Amino acid sequence: MLDMAHKQSAKFFFRNSEKAKKLATNPVSSGEKASIALITVAEDVLTSAEFCNTKRRIAHLLTMYGFVIFVTTTAIMIFCYASITAITPSILPLLWHIGAFMLCVGGYWFWFFIRVDVAVEGNPWYRVIRADLFILSLLATATFSLIWSYFQTSDISGWDTLFFVLFVLSSTVLFGGVLWSKFAHMFFKPAAAFQKRVTQADGSRENLPAPADRPEQFGLGIKREAPRHY
Amino acid sequence: MPTFVYMTRCDGCGHCVDICPSDIMHIDKTVRRAVNIEPNMCWECYACVKACPQNAIDVRGYADFAPLGHSVRVLREEEKGTISWKIKFRDGREKNFLSPITTQPWGKNIPILGELELPDKEALNSQLLCFEPDALNIDTGLPVLDKAQLKEGVYY
Numbered sequence: 499m500l501d502m503a504h505k506q507s508a509k510f511f512f513r514n515s516e517k518a519k520k521l522a523t524n525p526v527s528s529g530e531k532a533s534i535a536l537i538t539v540a541e542d543v544l545t546s547a548e549f550c551n552t553k554r555r556i557a558h559l560l561t562m563y564g565f566v567i568f569v570t571t572t573a574i575m576i577f578c579y580a581s582i583t584a585i586t587p588s589i590l591p592l593l594w595h596i597g598a599f600m601l602c603v604g605g606y607w608f609w610f611f612i613r614v615d616v617a618v619e620g621n622p623w624y625r626v627i628r629a630d631l632f633i634l635s636l637l638a639t640a641t642f643s644l645i646w647s648y649f650q651t652s653d654i655s656g657w658d659t660l661f662f663v664l665f666v667l668s669s670t671v672l673f674g675g676v677l678w679s680k681f682a683h684m685f686f687k688p689a690a691a692f693q694k695r696v697t698q699a700d701g702s703r704e705n706l707p708a709p710a711d712r713p714e715q716f717g718l719g720i721k722r723e724a725p726r727h728y
Numbered sequence: 729m730p731t732f733v734y735m736t737r738c739d740g741c742g743h744c745v746d747i748c749p750s751d752i753m754h755i756d757k758t759v760r761r762a763v764n765i766e767p768n769m770c771w772e773c774y775a776c777v778k779a780c781p782q783n784a785i786d787v788r789g790y791a792d793f794a795p796l797g798h799s800v801r802v803l804r805e806e807e808k809g810t811i812s813w814k815i816k817f818r819d820g821r822e823k824n825f826l827s828p829i830t831t832q833p834w835g836k837n838i839p840i841l842g843e844l845e846l847p848d849k850e851a852l853n854s855q856l857l858c859f860e861p862d863a864l865n866i867d868t869g870l871p872v873l874d875k876a877q878l879k880e881g882v883y884y
Binding site for chain 2: 548549550551554614615617618619627628629679686687690693694704705706707708709710712713714715716717718719720721722724725726
C-alpha cells in the first residue's frame with residue numbers, strides 16, 4: 499500500500515481516465531458502465547477472456563479455480579470442522595482434492611510448456627529464477643498436499659507427517675513470498691479490462707483507429723503460428 | 729525514440745519478440761511482460777506495434793519530430809488485409825489512413841523465386857545484371873536460409 503501511495507498509481511490511473519473521457523466521442527451513461535462492469539466480470543474475470551492464447555487461458559482457468567476451491571475448502575475444514583467430534587461433509591474433502599488436482603494439472607502444464615521464459619524466450623524448463631518462486635511454491639503446495647493425503651489415507655505413519663510438514667512449509671513460502679504485483683493482478687486486471695471496454699464503448703479507444711470496415715477474407719498471416727522463433 | 733509497452737495491456741504473448749528485426753523486444757524476467765531492452769537500438773520500424781494483438785506497444789517519438797501532445801497509433805488487421813493509422817497533431821488536427829496490406833489470402837500465390845527462369849545471356853549482359861554475380865564477391869556461393877527457421881507469414 500505504501501508502494502502504491504509512493505508511486506501515485508491511483509493518481510496516474512485517475513488522470514488517464516480523465517484524459518480518455520476528453521477523447522470520448524459518445525459518452526457512456528452510468529447504466530451502460532454498470533452493464534460493462536457485469537460483462538467484465540462474466541467474461542474477463544470468470545472466463546479469463548483477455549487471454550488470446552487458448553492454452554494459456556485454459557491453464558489459467560484451471561489454476562485459478564483450482565486455487566479458489568482448494569483454499570476455500572481448506573479454510574472451511576480448518577475453521578468449521580476442526581474438532582475431533584466434527585463430522586465433515588464428504589463434499590469438502592472431495593472438492594479439496596479436486597482443487598489440488600486442478601492446480602497440479604494447470605500448474606505443471608504451465609511450468610513445462612506455457613511459461614513465457616520457455617515458450618517465447620527458449621529457456622529450458624529447469625532454468626529457475628527468483629520470479630519462479632510463486633509458481634514453484636504453488637506447485638509444491640498442491641503436490642505435497644495430495645501426497646500427504648495419500649499417505650494419510652494409506653495410514654503410513656512417518657511419511658504422512660513428512661509430507662504434511664512439507665505442505666505447510668510450501669504454503670507458507672507461497673503466501674509469504676507472493677509479490678504484491680502478483681497478488682494485486684486479481685484486482686488491477688479486471689479494472690484494466692473494464693477501463694479498456696469503456697474506452698471502446700465511448701469511442702476514444704486509447705487513440706487507436708477504429709476497426710476497418712472491410713470483410714475478413716484473407717485468413718491469418720503472422721498470427722498463424724505461436725511465437726517460438728527465438 | 730523507442731517503443732514502450734503498456735503493462736496493463738501486455739499479456740506476454742511474445743509476438744513482438746518474434747517480429748523485432750533488431751532482436752531488442754524481449755520478455756522481462758520478473759513481470760513477465762514485453763520490454764524494449766535496448767531503446768538506443770530501436771529504429772521505430774513499428775513492427776512490434778503492428779504485431780501486438782493487444783495493441784499494448786506504443787512509440788515515444790523524438791521531441792523534434794514528434795513533440796509532446798501528439799499521438800500516432802496503428803491498427804493492423806491481417807484478416808481484413810488492412811492497416812489503419814490515426815495521427816493526432818498537438819494543435820488538434822487529426823489524420824486517419826486506411827491502406828491494404830494484402831490483396832490475396834496469406835500464404836497463397838507467393839512467387840517462388842527458385843522456380844522462375846534464370847536470366848538468359850542477353851539479360852545477363854544488360855545494364856542491370858552485367859556485374860552479377862562476380863560483383864557480389866562471394867566465391868563460396870550465397871548463404872542459404874533454412875525455411876524452418878522462419879515463421880509462417882515470412883517469405884523469401
